[in-house]
Amino acid sequence: METLRSMMQTLPLLLQAAVATILISLVSLCFAFLIGTAVCAVSFSRSRPLRWLGMAHVHFFRGVPLLVQLLMLYYLLPVLGINMSSLTAAIIAVSFCSSAYMAEILRGGFLGIPPGQLEAAHLLGLSGLQTLVRIQMPQALRLTLPSLVNEVLLVIKASSLVSVVGVAELTRTAQNIAASNYRPLETYFLVGVAYFAINSLLSRLGHLGERRLARAHTS
Numbered sequence: 687m688e689t690l691r692s693m694m695q696t697l698p699l700l701l702q703a704a705v706a707t708i709l710i711s712l713v714s715l716c717f718a719f720l721i722g723t724a725v726c727a728v729s730f731s732r733s734r735p736l737r738w739l740g741m742a743h744v745h746f747f748r749g750v751p752l753l754v755q756l757l758m759l760y761y762l763l764p765v766l767g768i769n770m771s772s773l774t775a776a777i778i779a780v781s782f783c784s785s786a787y788m789a790e791i792l793r794g795g796f797l798g799i800p801p802g803q804l805e806a807a808h809l810l811g812l813s814g815l816q817t818l819v820r821i822q823m824p825q826a827l828r829l830t831l832p833s834l835v836n837e838v839l840l841v842i843k844a845s846s847l848v849s850v851v852g853v854a855e856l857t858r859t860a861q862n863i864a865a866s867n868y869r870p871l872e873t874y875f876l877v878g879v880a881y882f883a884i885n886s887l888l889s890r891l892g893h894l895g896e897r898r899l900a901r902a903h904t905s
Contacts, residue, residue, distance in 0.1 A: 693872050696863050700873075703859035704880045710777060710855055711845045715838060717781035722788030729793050740789070747786035753847050755779045760851045776848035784841050791833045795826030828899045835892030839885045846881075856880060 728740035747755070756779045763770050799822055807817040827834075849858035860877045864870040 693876060696867065696873060697876065699859055699863060700856065700876055700880060703854065703856040704884065706854065706859075707842070707845050707856040708884060710773070710780070710848065710853070711838075711842045714777050714780040714784060714845070715841055717777070718784035718788050718841070721781060721785035722792060725785060725789035726792040726796065729789065730796070744786045744789055747783045748790075752779065752783045752844055753850065755783055756847060756851055772848075772851045773853050776851055776853045780841060780845065780848065783844075784837060787837050787840075788834065791830045791837065792826060794833075795830035796822060798829045799825050831892065831896050831899060835889065835895075838888055838892070842885055842888065843881060 725740045725743050728736045729744075731737055731740075756776060759779045760772065760775045763775060803821055803825075804817060807821050812820070845855055846857035848855055849861065852858070854862075856877055860873050864873040867873070
């Protein structure tokens with residue numbers, strides 16, 4: 687009975703923290719997609735220095751653990767004289783780390799488009815931008831949606847690492863609660879349920895998006 691009462695008392699705080707986790711992840715994912723799209727475009731550039739720059743971005747942010755990136759950015763900015771909140775630093779670090787994975791996912795999607803379609807678009811007189819918007823981007827998103835959804839789920843889980851720089855998301859809040867009520871098992875059980883519920887919902891939405899894109903492609 688005491689365990690149930692303790693769990694009910696901590697539930698509102700954990701729900702608020704879960705909302706914070708979702709918001710941090712979504713903002714980071716939006717920036718990651720924009721950065722990843724730019725890096726993906728650079729990887730197809732005819733300029734060798736630009737291609738090398740894109741490769742360096744991908745190799746660095748995929749090769750260094752996110753936790754190390756967080757700590758590097760958090761402690762580097764004050765040295766450079768840049769005052770930034772821990773939340774902003776966390777969002778920047780997660781965004782750049784995820785952007786490297788998204789860039790490679792999108793690059794694989796573009797490479798999966800048959801070259802004949804691009805040639806047909808050129809013969810029809812479509813401009814490069816029209817070809818990108820009407821032909822390449824829809825197909826690339828359809829081909830890469832499962833991998834993009836997987837990356838979203840990974841970012842949701844990886845957002846727990848931002849607790850190391852003091853951001854009050856779900857894991858950090860659970861640590862504070864467990865330290866105050868001395869009930870870590872019940873607290874972290876609720877945290878596990880919260881992460882499972884969030885990722886299950888997002889996974890379901892991803893599957894619905896896949897089906898809708900598949901129907902639009904076949905119709």
